[in-house]
Amino acid sequence: MTDSSLHMLLVEPETLLRRTVSLTARSLGLGMVHEAASIEAARRLLGQRRFDGAVIAVACVESEGERRYDMTLVELIRQGLSISDADMPIAIMADRATAELVKELQGRGISRVILKPFRAKVLLEAMADFAGKQPA
Numbered sequence: 001m002t003d004s005s006l007h008m009l010l011v012e013p014e015t016l017l018r019r020t021v022s023l024t025a026r027s028l029g030l031g032m033v034h035e036a037a038s039i040e041a042a043r044r045l046l047g048q049r050r051f052d053g054a055v056i057a058v059a060c061v062e063s064e065g066e067r068r069y070d071m072t073l074v075e076l077i078r079q080g081l082s083i084s085d086a087d088m089p090i091a092i093m094a095d096r097a098t099a100e101l102v103k104e105l106q107g108r109g110i111s112r113v114i115l116k117p118f119r120a121k122v123l124l125e126a127m128a129d130f131a132g133k134q135p136a
Contacts, residue, residue, distance in 0.1 A: 006031025006131050009054040010123070011042045011073060012093065021123045030127050042073050046082035053130030054084075055114070055123055057093040060100070069094065069104045078108060091126040093118075 008025070010033050012018045022033040031052070036042035042056070054077065058069045080086040091112040094101055105113070112126050 006052045007049060008033050008127055008130060009036065009042060009045060009051045009056075010034070011036045011039070011054065011056040013037050013057060017120065017123075020120045021127075024120060025124055025127050028124065028128075030124065030131050033127070039070070039072055043076065046073070046076060046084060049083060051082075051084045051088060053089040053091075053111075053127065055091045055093060055126055058101075058104075060095065060098070067098070067100045069101055071104050071108065074108055074110070089130045091123075093123075 008031055010018055010021060015037065018035045018037065022035050025031065025033045034045055034049070034051070036045055054073070056073050058071060060067055060069055074090060074092070076082055077084060077088065077090065078086055087109060089111040090109070091114055092105065092110050093114045093116060095116050097113065097115060101113070111129065114122055114126065
């Protein structure tokens with residue numbers, strides 16, 4: 001597989017960050033980055049094409065006094081409910097590392113955790129890892 005045939009999914013609500021990472025990844029030859037601003041948009045993309053890796057922003061939600069992270073997309077992929085391989089590399093973006101996050105990540109085969117705020121270069125490095133090469 002050539003680098004130009006790699007397809008990566010980036011799920012991030014912030015438009016500027018999504019666009020910057022996507023355009024930079026393409027210009028560096030890391031592959032095609034498909035952008036999704038929401039879980040719903042990502043679900044549609046996961047049903048339409050196969051991805052070689054994903055970087056997914058997860059939100060912390062509180063319900064009945066319990067904090068947990070929304071792993072909907074990770075579960076969808078890992079359970080084989082998308083066109084992509086269930087074991088494709090996945091990096092998670094989160095606001096902070098908490099005991100709840102560690103608990104949610106256990107056994108889900110997450111390649112990397114990226115804490116916000118971060119530089120776009122960190123996301124590009126994760127995508128380069130998916131592609132098996134180093135960014136310029």
